[in-house]
Amino acid sequence: MPKKPNACEKPESSPDTKNMDTYQYHRPTSLAEALEARRQEPEARWLAGGTDLMVQLRNGRAGTPPALISLRHVPELKGIEDGERVRIGAAVTLGELALNESIGRRFPALHEAIAAVGSRQIRNVATLAGNLCNASPSADTAQALLVYGACLEISGPDGQREIVLKDFFTGPGSTKLQSGELVSAILLAKPPGNAGATFRRKARVAMDIATVSVAAYVEIEDGCITKVRASAGSVAPTPLRLTAVEELLMGQAPSQELLQSIRSLASESVSPITDIRASEGYRRRLTGVLLQRSFEALFDMQTAKGCTR
Ligand SMILES: Cc1cc2nc3c(=O)[nH]c(=O)nc-3n(C[C@H](O)[C@H](O)[C@H](O)COP(=O)(O)OP(=O)(O)OC[C@H]3O[C@@H](n4cnc5c(N)ncnc54)[C@H](O)[C@@H]3O)c2cc1C
Numbered sequence: 383m384p385k386k387p388n389a390c391e392k393p394e395s396s397p398d399t400k401n402m403d404t405y406q407y408h409r410p411t412s413l414a415e416a417l418e419a420r421r422q423e424p425e426a427r428w429l430a431g432g433t434d435l436m437v438q439l440r441n442g443r444a445g446t447p448p449a450l451i452s453l454r455h456v457p458e459l460k461g462i463e464d465g466e467r468v469r470i471g472a473a474v475t476l477g478e479l480a481l482n483e484s485i486g487r488r489f490p491a492l493h494e495a496i497a498a499v500g501s502r503q504i505r506n507v508a509t510l511a512g513n514l515c516n517a518s519p520s521a522d523t524a525q526a527l528l529v530y531g532a533c534l535e536i537s538g539p540d541g542q543r544e545i546v547l548k549d550f551f552t553g554p555g556s557t558k559l560q561s562g563e564l565v566s567a568i569l570l571a572k573p574p575g576n577a578g579a580t581f582r583r584k585a586r587v588a589m590d591i592a593t594v595s596v597a598a599y600v601e602i603e604d605g606c607i608t609k610v611r612a613s614a615g616s617v618a619p620t621p622l623r624l625t626a627v628e629e630l631l632m633g634q635a636p637s638q639e640l641l642q643s644i645r646s647l648a649s650e651s652v653s654p655i656t657d658i659r660a661s662e663g664y665r666r667r668l669t670g671v672l673l674q675r676s677f678e679a680l681f682d683m684q685t686a687k688g689c690t691r
Pocket residue numbers: 427428429430431432433434435436437453472498499500501504507508509510511512513514515516520521522523559563564565566589590591592
C-alpha cells in the first residue's frame with residue numbers, strides 16, 4: 383500500500399524550488415551598496431519583509447534567483463519624514479505606519495487599508511513598498527495611495543527619478559521599475575483641511591485577500607466638489623483609478639442622485655474576472671455598492687465639517 387503523507391514530514395522539493403539556504407544573501411548597509419550588489423547580480427531579487435517573496439520562492443512562482451538582497455538595513459530606506467511632502471522610506475513596515483499618529487490623522491484611508499492587510503504578525507514585517515512592488519491587483523494599500531495621488535521615489539544605477547503611482551503598475555506582478563532599480567520611498571502630498579478620504583474592502587474570511595476593495599477622496603468647497611479621486615482593487619489586471627467616476631463628480635454638489643450614478647458607473651468601469659473568490663458579476667456589483675457607500679460617508683463627513691451648504 384502507498385505510504386500516506388504525514389503532515390510532519392518535510393515535503394519533497396519540486397524541481398522548480400530551491401532550499402532557502404542555497405540562495406546567496408546580501409545584507410547591504412547603504413543604498414549605494416545595495417545598488418552595487420544588484421549591479422553585480424542583475425538577476426537577484428530585492429527582499430523587504432519577505433511576506434510575498436518568501437512564499438513565492440517556496441512555491442516556485444518567483445523562479446530561482448541567484449541571490450536575495452535585503453533592504454532592511456539600508457538607512458536611506460528607513461523612517462517617515464514630515465517635510466513639504468511626507469516621505470515614507472521603503473523599509474518602513476506596515477506595523478510602524480499603523481502606529482504613526484500623524485499618518486493616521488492625515489491619511490485615514492491609508493490607515494484603514496493598512497489595518498486590513500493580513501494580521502499583526504504580517505504587518506510587523508511587511509512593507510508598504512513591498513505591497514506596491516509585488517504589484518498584485520488586490521494590493522490593499524495601493525487603492526488608498528492612488529486616491530492620495532502618491533508618487534514613488536525610484537533609485538537606480540542612473541540616479542533617482544519619480545513616478546506617479548497610477549502610472550507604476552503595468553500588469554499583474556509587473557511594474558515600470560527598470561533593471562537594477564528599486565523603490566526607495568513613497569511620497570505623499572499633505573491633504574488640505576477640507577479633504578476627506580476612506581477605504582473599504584470585502585473579503586470572504588479574515589486573512590483572505592480582498593474580493594473587492596475601493597478608496598475614495600474628496601475636497602469640497604462652498605458645497606461643490608473641487609477635487610475627487612476614486613480607485614478599486616481586485617477588479618482589473620492592476621489597481622485602478624476610476625476616472626469616469628471622478629469626471630462625473632467633479633464640480634458637482636453632493637446629492638442622492640449623484641450617489642446612485644456613482645454606483646452604476648463604478649460597476650461599468652471595471653473589468654473583473656471570475657475566480658474562486660467571486661464571480662465577475664458579483665465583483666462589478668460590489669464595486670458599485672462599496673464606492674457609493676464610501677462617497678456617501680465622505681459627503682456626510684464633509685457636511686458635518688461645514689464644507690457643504
Ligand atoms: C498570510 C498573509 C496574508 C496577507 N494578507 C494580505 C492582505 O490582506 N492584503 C494585501 O494587500 N496583502 C496581503 N499579503 C501580502 C503581503 O503581506 C504584502 O504584499 C506585503 O506588503 C509585501 O511587503 P514585503 O515587505 O513583505 O515584500 P517582499 O515579500 O519582501 O517583496 C515583495 C516583492 O516586492 C519586491 N520589493 C520589495 N521591496 C522593494 C523595493 N523597495 N523596491 C523594489 N522592489 C521591492 C520584491 O523583490 C518582491 O518581488 C498577505 C501575505 C500573507 C503571507
